[in-house]
Amino acid sequence: MNQKSANQQWGGRFKSGPSTIMEQINTSIDFDKNLWQQDILSSLAHSEMLAKQNIISNEDKEKIHEGLKKIEKEILTGEFHFDKTLEDIHMNIEARLAERIGEAGKRLHTARSRNDQVATDFRLWIRQHIDELVSRVRHLMLNLAKRALEYADTAMPGFTHLQSAQPITFGHHLLAYVEMLCRDQGRLNDTRKRLNENPLGAAALAGTSFPIDRQMTAKLLKFDRPMANSLDAVSDRDFALEYLSALSIMAMHLSRMAEEIIIWCSPPFSFIKLSDAYTTGSSIMPQKRNPDAAELIRAKLGRISGALIGLLTVMKGLPLAYAKDMQEDKEQVFTATNTMILCLDASAGMIADLKANQDQMAHWAGSGFSTATDLADWLVKELKLPFRTAHHVTGKIVSYAEQHNLTLEKVPLKKMQEIEPLINTSIYSVLSVQASLASRTSEGGTAPANVRKSAQSWINQLKDKS
Numbered sequence: 109m110n111q112k113s114a115n116q117q118w119g120g121r122f123k124s125g126p127s128t129i130m131e132q133i134n135t136s137i138d139f140d141k142n143l144w145q146q147d148i149l150s151s152l153a154h155s156e157m158l159a160k161q162n163i164i165s166n167e168d169k170e171k172i173h174e175g176l177k178k179i180e181k182e183i184l185t186g187e188f189h190f191d192k193t194l195e196d197i198h199m200n201i202e203a204r205l206a207e208r209i210g211e212a213g214k215r216l217h218t219a220r221s222r223n224d225q226v227a228t229d230f231r232l233w234i235r236q237h238i239d240e241l242v243s244r245v246r247h248l249m250l251n252l253a254k255r256a257l258e259y260a261d262t263a264m265p266g267f268t269h270l271q272s273a274q275p276i277t278f279g280h281h282l283l284a285y286v287e288m289l290c291r292d293q294g295r296l297n298d299t300r301k302r303l304n305e306n307p308l309g310a311a312a313l314a315g316t317s318f319p320i321d322r323q324m325t326a327k328l329l330k331f332d333r334p335m336a337n338s339l340d341a342v343s344d345r346d347f348a349l350e351y352l353s354a355l356s357i358m359a360m361h362l363s364r365m366a367e368e369i370i371i372w373c374s375p376p377f378s379f380i381k382l383s384d385a386y387t388t389g390s391s392i393m394p395q396k397r398n399p400d401a402a403e404l405i406r407a408k409l410g411r412i413s414g415a416l417i418g419l420l421t422v423m424k425g426l427p428l429a430y431a432k433d434m435q436e437d438k439e440q441v442f443t444a445t446n447t448m449i450l451c452l453d454a455s456a457g458m459i460a461d462l463k464a465n466q467d468q469m470a471h472w473a474g475s476g477f478s479t480a481t482d483l484a485d486w487l488v489k490e491l492k493l494p495f496r497t498a499h500h501v502t503g504k505i506v507s508y509a510e511q512h513n514l515t516l517e518k519v520p521l522k523k524m525q526e527i528e529p530l531i532n533t534s535i536y537s538v539l540s541v542q543a544s545l546a547s548r549t550s551e552g553g554t555a556p557a558n559v560r561k562s563a564q565s566w567i568n569q570l571k572d573k574s
C-alpha cells in the first residue's frame with residue numbers, strides 16, 4: 109500500500125502522513141488564504157525583531173524579507189500554488205519560503221507558533237476590514253443625508269404599529285437611519301480599539317525563552333501594545349465575536365430600512381419608486397417590478413447573525429488555550445464581511461436611486477386623522493384643558509369626523525362646539541399637515557427647519573471625512 113509521507117513542517121515524529129479524510133477535515137487553506145497579506149506582514153515584523161534581538165542574523169533576515177516579497181508577488185500574480193497538504197496559509201507561505209531561500213527560511217518560525225501567528229493575522233485582517241466598512245457606512249450615511257435635505261419638506265405619514273400616527277417629513281425618516289448607522293460605526297470603532305493589541309510573541313501558549321521584543325512587533329504592526337497574557341492572546345476570539353455582533357446590529361438596521369423600501373414601493377403604497385437599476389421583472393407577470401435587492405438585504409441578516417451564533421457556539425466551553433475548534437472562526441468572519449460590504453453598497457445605491465412620490469405621501473400624511481394630537485395640544489394650550497380631558501374631547505371630534513367621512517379640517521366649527529363650547533376658529537390653524545409639521549420644532553423633532561439643519565450638518569461632517 110502506498111503510504112503518504114509525513115508533513116514536512118511538523119512531521120518529524122510521524123512515520124506516515126494523514127489519511128485523506130484527516131487531510132480534508134484539517135485543511136483550511138481554501139479559506140484562510142484570505143489572510144495571506146497579513147501573514148506576510150506579521151512574518152516581516154517577526155523576522156525584523158528576531159534580527160534586532162540577535163536571535164537570527166541580519167543576513168538571514170534580509171533573505172527572509174526578500175523571499176517574502178517574492179512570495180507576495182507570486183500570490184498577486186496567481187503563480188503561487190496553494191497546497192492542501194500544507195494545511196493552512198501559515199505553513200504554505202513558510203514552506204515556500206524554505207523552498208526559495210533554504211536554511212534562512214527555516215529560521216523564521218523561531219520564538220513563534222502558529223497559535224500566536226494566526227491570532228495576529230486575524231486581528232490584522234479584521235482591523236483592516238473595520239476601516240473598510242467604516243468608510244462604506246460613511247458613504248451610505250452621506251447618501252441618506254443628501255436625500256434627507258432634498259426631502260426635508262416632504263410630508264409623509266409617520267407610523268406606529270404600521271398605523272398612521274402623525275405626519276412626519278420624509279427627510280426626518282431618512283435621517284433616523286443616519287443616526288443608527290453612526291452608532292454602528294461607533295461600535296465598529298470601539299471593537300477596533302479593543303482588538304488592537306499584539307498577540308505575537310505569546311508563542312504556543314506560554315511565551316518563549318528567546319529574548320524577544322514584543323513592543324517592537326507591536327509597533328511595527330501598528331498595534332497599541334502587546335497583549336498582557338500569553339494564554340489569553342492565543343485563546344480568545346472575543347474580538348471576532350464583538351466584530352460579528354457589531355455587524356449583526358448594523359445588518360438589522362439595514363434589514364429594517366430594506367423592509368421599509370419594500371413597503372414604500374409596493375403599488376398600494378406607492379410612496380417611492382426604484383428605477384430599473386434596482387428592480388427586477390417577473391418571468392410571468394409583465395407588470396411587476398420587484399425590489400429584489402432590498403429583499404435580499406432584508407434577508408442577509410440571517411447569514412450575518414448566523415455567523416455570530418456559529419462562532420459563539422464554537423467558543424462555548426473551550427478550555428484554554430488554543431484548540432483546533434478555533435479554525436472555525438474564519439469562514440464566519442469572511443462570509444459576514446463580504447455580505448456586509450454587499451449590503452452597504454446596495455443600500456447606498458438604492459437610497460441614491462429612489463424617487464419619492466410626494467403627492468401620494470402628502471395624501472396619506474393627512475389620512476387617518478393624523479393631526480388629532482395637534483388638535484388635543486391646541487385644547488391644552490388655548491383652553492388650558494388637562495391633556496387627558498383634551499384627549500377625550502379630541503376622540504369625540506374624531507369619531508364625528510369618521511362617521512361623516514370628513515377630515516378633521518372639514519369638521520364644522522358648530523359641531524366641534526357641541527362637543528367643547530370654548531373651541532373657536534383658530535383651531536383650524538393647527539389641523540393641516542403642513543402646520544403640524546412646522547410646529548414640531550422641539551429638539552430632534554420632524555419640523556422641516558430642523559431636518560434641513562440636521563441634514564446639512566451631517567453632509568458637512570461626512571464630506572470632510574471622505
Ligand code: ARG
Pocket residue numbers: 136140196222223226430432434435
Ligand atoms: N490553521 C490554524 C487555525 O486557523 C492555525 C493554528 C494551528 N495551530 C495548531 N497548533 N495546530 O486555527
